Amino acid sequence: MAAPAAPVSAQHPLVRWIDHRLPVFSFMQKELHDYPTPKNLSYWWNFGSLAGITLVIMIASGVMLAMNYVANADMAFESVERITREVDYGWLLRYVHMNGASMFFIVVYIHMFRGLYYGSYKAPRELLWMLGVVILLLMMATAFMGYVLPWGQMSYWGATVITNLFSAIPWIGSKIVTWLWGGFSVGNPTLNRFFSLHYLLPFVIVGVVGLHLIALHQHGSNNPLGIDKKGPQDAIPFHPYYTIKDSFGLAVFLIPYAIIVFFYPTGVFAEADNFIPANPLSTPAEIVPEWYFLPFYAILRSTPDILFIPAKLAGVILMFGSIAVQFVLPWLDTSPVRSARFRPVYKWLFWILLADMIMLGWVGHNRPDRIVAGFQITTFGWIGTLWYFFHFLILMPLVGKFERPLPLPTSISQAVLAAKEAK
Amino acid sequence: MIRRIAIAALMLAALSAAPASRAQDEQGPPLLDGQFSFDSFFGTIDLPAAQRGLQIYTEVCSTCHALDELSYHDIEGLGYSEEQAKSYAANFKVADIKDDGSPTQRTALPSDKFVHPFPNEAAARSANNGAVPPDLALVVKARKGGANYVYSLLQGFSDPPAGMKMNAGMNYNKYFTAGSGQIAMPQPLQDASVTYADKSPNDLKSEAHDVVTFLEWAANPELNARKQMGVKVLIFLVVMTGILYFAKRGIWHDVH
Numbered sequence: 001m002a003a004p005a006a007p008v009s010a011q012h013p014l015v016r017w018i019d020h021r022l023p024v025f026s027f028m029q030k031e032l033h034d035y036p037t038p039k040n041l042s043y044w045w046n047f048g049s050l051a052g053i054t055l056v057i058m059i060a061s062g063v064m065l066a067m068n069y070v071a072n073a074d075m076a077f078e079s080v081e082r083i084t085r086e087v088d089y090g091w092l093l094r095y096v097h098m099n100g101a102s103m104f105f106i107v108v109y110i111h112m113f114r115g116l117y118y119g120s121y122k123a124p125r126e127l128l129w130m131l132g133v134v135i136l137l138l139m140m141a142t143a144f145m146g147y148v149l150p151w152g153q154m155s156y157w158g159a160t161v162i163t164n165l166f167s168a169i170p171w172i173g174s175k176i177v178t179w180l181w182g183g184f185s186v187g188n189p190t191l192n193r194f195f196s197l198h199y200l201l202p203f204v205i206v207g208v209v210g211l212h213l214i215a216l217h218q219h220g221s222n223n224p225l226g227i228d229k230k231g232p233q234d235a236i237p238f239h240p241y242y243t244i245k246d247s248f249g250l251a252v253f254l255i256p257y258a259i260i261v262f263f264y265p266t267g268v269f270a271e272a273d274n275f276i277p278a279n280p281l282s283t284p285a286e287i288v289p290e291w292y293f294l295p296f297y298a299i300l301r302s303t304p305d306i307l308f309i310p311a312k313l314a315g316v317i318l319m320f321g322s323i324a325v326q327f328v329l330p331w332l333d334t335s336p337v338r339s340a341r342f343r344p345v346y347k348w349l350f351w352i353l354l355a356d357m358i359m360l361g362w363v364g365h366n367r368p369d370r371i372v373a374g375f376q377i378t379t380f381g382w383i384g385t386l387w388y389f390f391h392f393l394i395l396m397p398l399v400g401k402f403e404r405p406l407p408l409p410t411s412i413s414q415a416v417l418a419a420k421e422a423k
Numbered sequence: 424m425i426r427r428i429a430i431a432a433l434m435l436a437a438l439s440a441a442p443a444s445r446a447q448d449e450q451g452p453p454l455l456d457g458q459f460s461f462d463s464f465f466g467t468i469d470l471p472a473a474q475r476g477l478q479i480y481t482e483v484c485s486t487c488h489a490l491d492e493l494s495y496h497d498i499e500g501l502g503y504s505e506e507q508a509k510s511y512a513a514n515f516k517v518a519d520i521k522d523d524g525s526p527t528q529r530t531a532l533p534s535d536k537f538v539h540p541f542p543n544e545a546a547a548r549s550a551n552n553g554a555v556p557p558d559l560a561l562v563v564k565a566r567k568g569g570a571n572y573v574y575s576l577l578q579g580f581s582d583p584p585a586g587m588k589m590n591a592g593m594n595y596n597k598y599f600t601a602g603s604g605q606i607a608m609p610q611p612l613q614d615a616s617v618t619y620a621d622k623s624p625n626d627l628k629s630e631a632h633d634v635v636t637f638l639e640w641a642a643n644p645e646l647n648a649r650k651q652m653g654v655k656v657l658i659f660l661v662v663m664t665g666i667l668y669f670a671k672r673g674i675w676h677d678v679h
Contacts, residue, residue, distance in 0.1 A: 039678055078491075078492070081492045081560075081561070082492075084645070085492060085493075085497075085644055085645070091645040091649060092649075092652075236678060240674050241674060241675060241678065244667065244670055244671045244674050244675075245671055245675070247667050247671075248664070248667040248668055248670075248671045251660060251663050251664040251667050252664055254660050255657070255660050255661065255664065258653065258656050258657055258660055259653075259657070261653075262649055262650060262652060262653025262656060262657070263464055263650060263653055265649070266564055267569075270564075272564065272565055272566055272567045272569075273565070275561045275564040275565035275642075276557075276561075276565045285601070
């Protein structure tokens with residue numbers, strides 16, 4: 001164990017003077033240094049700090065791109081090309097930013113599935129989880145509007161398709177769409193407001209991330225065993241143990257990120273059609289959203305008519321419902337045990353859910369009229385959609401009641417020592 | 424740990440299999456493989472080939488296709504000197520105004536953009552049987568299949584298969600899936616369409632290879648600098664990751 005750092009009161013008189021009036025130093029001492037953290041966190045716990053760092057990378061590169069970008073329907077496409085070609089290291093900024101969006105979603109999705117597996121959303125961390133879902137929604141809105149800014153074919157037609165979803169709302173739908181567009185089609189006013197919001201929302205995300213961290217530090221991180229810390233022997237200070245572990249994780253993360261940025265900047269995540277300037281008169285053969293929207297896009301497109309609700313409206317409801325259900329997840333899961341390690345049934349359901357999401361992504365990636373094994377692909381999409389809701393709305397409450405969990409270890413340190421002796 | 428790595432690998436495999444499944448959907452023959460210098464991980468653009476490609480663009484493609492994003496001085500990125508870029512630009516005339524405001528034509532300067540073959544889109548359309556020749560600056564990035572697609576398309580012209588009904592003025596190209604094999608552009612390159620000063624081979628295949636190398640550069644003028652920087656960045660990251668790994672182990676050794 002490292003010795004605890006000297007308290008603020010023992011430091012330089014100027015530090016003490018400031019801290020007496022504005023306690024930034026004792027705050028950092030408490031929250032970044034001493035902050036007691038479970039000693040058994042696995043590498044799956046690296047993705048929270050990675051998400052935070054990726055957010056900073058996105059904002060830093062985005063602010064510099066905005067200095068050179070022109071939000072005008074006649075000039076946007078060319079201004080992005082100018083950034084890539086003429087601005088010093090503009091290509092680096094652009095490729096860091098456009099691929100960073102995908103890296104951000106990879107990190108955040110892993111972060112969320114980790115929370116699902118280890119029950120990190122359960123009491124007393126319900127608000128922590130819900131704030132995370134708010135961040136996800138804000139990220140989706142930001143990413144969608146950011147994708148519109150280069151004003152390529154997929155920007156334009158993606159914006160048209162997604163904003164048109166609101167036309168499914170009965171009676172007032174088409175009025176809402178006109179209001180969103182600022183005109184009678186996606187056009188210059190749409191581009192301008194999307195740019196404004198794309199610059200604004202990341203700072204809203206920063207604010208919600210702040211709340212997310214306050215909620216986290218109230219009770220501290222969950223851990224792979226899902227049991228509470230029983231005393232000081234279960235915890236270690238955040239610094240240096242987790243600062244070094246997070247730094248190592250960051251370096252590992254930056255390697256594939258750099259490989260994409262420097263060697264395949266437009267080959268992994270980019271769509272060829274978006275290198276053709278937006279043309280309202282020519283619809284691309286296929287309008288595909290970015291990969292991180294594909295499971296939700298599959299839900300939207302696979303939903304059939306339900307009773308008196310037309311398919312389009314039903315699809316929109318279920319697509320938004322698939323996120324909304326996450327807000328009530330802490331109350332749908334009735335099991336008192338957090339970690340799936342001790343939940344023999346839920347553990348399997350988790351992996352099935354992950355497979356279900358990947359299948360939905362695959363469905364979203366394909367044309368809806370594709371035939372697979374004799375069925376239209378949307379059949380698989382509809383089965384996947386039903387399973388998604390069945391998992392959260394039916395299985396989660398029931399399994400918690402009927403599952404017989406494995407015996408929990410008495411404490412984190414006891415489990416850590418037992419594992420060490422077994423080696 | 425090994426199990427986790429296996430799971431991660433499986434997920435990656437599933438993700439990378441997805442694009443492949445769509446590629447199979449696209450009708451059309453498999454693309455020719457141009458075996459370009461920039462294909463491999465560290466591969467860069469073969470500048471002499473790209474220079475020959477510029478000659479093809481100048482003598483053949485530029486009759487109909489613009490190169491929107493590029494200026495004449497950009498060809499210094501192909502290894503030409505400032506003087507050479509200046510004399511290349513001097514081959515072209517651009518519209519300007521005189522001091523009294525009256526329109527005039529002057530010799531192009533290196534700072535001028537590549538001239539457009541047509542004054543506007545309507546002129547381009549009416550001169551080309553209703554089809555607008557696409558801008559070539561980004562064509563490699565803007566087509567699925569990239570460089571190999573353009574390379575294949577240039578060599579894919581032939582007589583239509585027996586029984587295929589062609590629209591008036593259209594040409595058959597088996598790689599042009601977007602138009603079901605019917606393309607407005609007549610075959611632009613044949614054997615010996617250009618003669619190279621360095622006596623390089625000028626059969627159709629070599630010409631297609633050279634001009635696509637040029638177009639890859641036109642779409643990614645930063646490619647060589649980008650990959651060179653990428654190598655340095657990766658070396659730095661790998662070393663840093665190693666140092667941090669041992670630092671982490673050292674700091675954690677007393678924990679468990």
